[in-house]
Amino acid sequence: MDLFTWLPPDATRVLFVLFLSFLIGLEREERKISDEQYAFGGVRTFPLIGLIGYCIAVLSRGELLPQAAGFAVVAAFLLMAYWHRLAVSGNAGVAGEMSGLATYLVGALIFHEMYWLATALTVSSVILLELKAQLENLAKRIETTDILTFAKFLLLSAVILPLLPNQALTEFQINPFKAWLVVVAVSAVSYGSYVLQRLTKAQGSVLFSALVGGAYSSTVTTVVLARRSRESGQAHLYAGGILVASGMMYLRLAALLALFNRALMMRLSLPFVVLGCIAVLAGWLWSRRGEVEAASGMAPMEPKNPLEISAALLFAALFVGMLVATRLVVEHLGHAGVYSLATLMGVTDVDPFIMGMTQSADSLTPLPVAKTPPPIAAASNNLAKGVYAFVLAERRAGVQSLVFLLTLAAGGLALLLV
Structure with missing residues (x-):
């Protein structure tokens, strides 16, 4: 029995957006706890970014131009956060901000019913963010x-x-x-x-x-x-x-x-x-x-x-x-x-x-x-x-x-x- 048959389609998609974007936010929250340096976003910010991506896609009825404009606005806020982090900590890494843009795309992809691609993007983002030290060591080798x-x-x-x-x-x-x-x-x-x-x-x-x-x-x-x-x-x-x-x-x-x-x-x-x-x-x-x-x-x-x-x-x-x-x-x-x-x-x-x-x-x-x-x-x-x-x-x-x-x-x- 499908547990979501009694939910409207949009509610199911919203839950999916929240789940996937929460995974990315959870990884970022752990990074902030383990690192003393300033890190962007967490378990609240990333679900909000995912919901923004989904809602803009809904309001524009899937039109590409409004979704691209929303992407640009989110990117501008992430750029401001990046400048602030440079001023506070001097850390030039941009992985956190890029994961924010990926979260926006997750919301848009779920609206277009590209569930596999949205899941793949989320999983890939979490793996790449979590394996930072291992990947950097591999690059050195x-x-x-x-x-x-x-x-x-x-x-x-x-x-x-x-x-x-x-x-x-x-x-x-x-x-x-x-x-x-x-x-x-x-x-x-x-x-x-x-x-x-x-x-x-x-x-x-x-x-x-x-x-x-x-x-x-x-x-x-x-x-x-x-x-x-x-x-x-x-x-x-x-x-x-x-x-x-x-x-x-x-x-x-x-x-x-x-x-x-x-x-x-x-x-x-x-x-x-x-x-x-x-x-x-x-x-x-x-x-x-x-x-x-x-x-x-x-x-x-x-x-x-x-x-x-x-x-x-x-x-x-x-x-x-x-x-x-x-x-x-x-x-x-x-x-x-x-x-x-x-x-x-x-x-x-x-x-x-x-x-x-x-x-x-x-x-x-x-x-x-x-x-x-x-x-x-x-x-x-x-x-x-x-x-x-x-x-x-x-x-x-x-x-x-x-x-x-x-x-x-x-x-x-x-x-x-x-």
């Missing part, structure tokens, strides 16, 4: 490079992507929108790993670096851990970390397959997830054998910015090149040519090739053929990483890593028999 990196991600996803045509072009059936969407998705995974590494770089844990770095690039993580193993006698720890990073590669590929090709996902995602989880678990268990003390004093792994525009353009070029190469190989060399191409690309970077297979499966490459190259490319990549670890790592860590990655490669190829 964020570096200029982090802001620039996020701006690049927005450029890749929100600016460039909508401008591209969403249709197949040329005889190779290349869709610019889908091609760049792949770039955005891979960049988003790498960016998430990059942010996590930046936020937790002070921890310096080998296994944590392997987990996060493997989601970014298992090849780069393998090389870094292999080189660092020479500085420590903990062969089990670094060999286990390298195996964990390669397990994360399978989990990353499973997520990308799920995003871009449902048919391939049904064939490969579950085996990839199982193989990745086994590798991560085995690497963690192996790292705890022998000397288990983590190298807590080691320098944290410094991740490379994955959102350089040049890197995104290079990935896009590689991705389109894989689509073209796959089409030509299928036409002229058949299935054996596709498998050879998968082996070759696995030595360098598996992402462009496997993402190319997600787009060419069914259209350029039959699904029974398209499901085979991804495990081959991943196995080839594991073989290459095993060689890197054997050459670059401390002897025992290198031998253990090579054995683990060869076993993982064999397990990946065994997927072809399932």
Whole structure:
């Protein structure tokens, strides 16, 4: 039963205005109690501002000009309060006055029956006002490079992507929108790993670096851990970390397959997830054998910015090149040519090739053929990483890593028999 059915609609709206504006006023009242400095408004002022906004909207019957005039009048009073606060305390913050303007808008929005927007505005205002200290500390921790990196991600996803045509072009059936969407998705995974590494770089844990770095690039993580193993006698720890990073590669590929090709996902995602989880678990268990003390004093792994525009353009070029190469190989060399191409690309970077297979499966490459190259490319990549670890790592860590990655490669190829 609706408790407000017996109330007139305007009464219900007025109660809603009072409730939402009271929440903002309550936060401001607490701020005045906790701060000795002068603060504008409280549990009476803000509900009055909300009621003014609602009543002006009612009297003007929703006309924009009278509501804008009322907004200007309220803003003028808030400006006077701001000048008074500057003269009394010298505090130049303007958040309280801005919350007053937001309260006026809450009243107007409720008149127009935009209840969700009014509630969202109120909740956002209260959160932003209440988390003042935490947000200011966060702003101090964020570096200029982090802001620039996020701006690049927005450029890749929100600016460039909508401008591209969403249709197949040329005889190779290349869709610019889908091609760049792949770039955005891979960049988003790498960016998430990059942010996590930046936020937790002070921890310096080998296994944590392997987990996060493997989601970014298992090849780069393998090389870094292999080189660092020479500085420590903990062969089990670094060999286990390298195996964990390669397990994360399978989990990353499973997520990308799920995003871009449902048919391939049904064939490969579950085996990839199982193989990745086994590798991560085995690497963690192996790292705890022998000397288990983590190298807590080691320098944290410094991740490379994955959102350089040049890197995104290079990935896009590689991705389109894989689509073209796959089409030509299928036409002229058949299935054996596709498998050879998968082996070759696995030595360098598996992402462009496997993402190319997600787009060419069914259209350029039959699904029974398209499901085979991804495990081959991943196995080839594991073989290459095993060689890197054997050459670059401390002897025992290198031998253990090579054995683990060869076993993982064999397990990946065994997927072809399932």
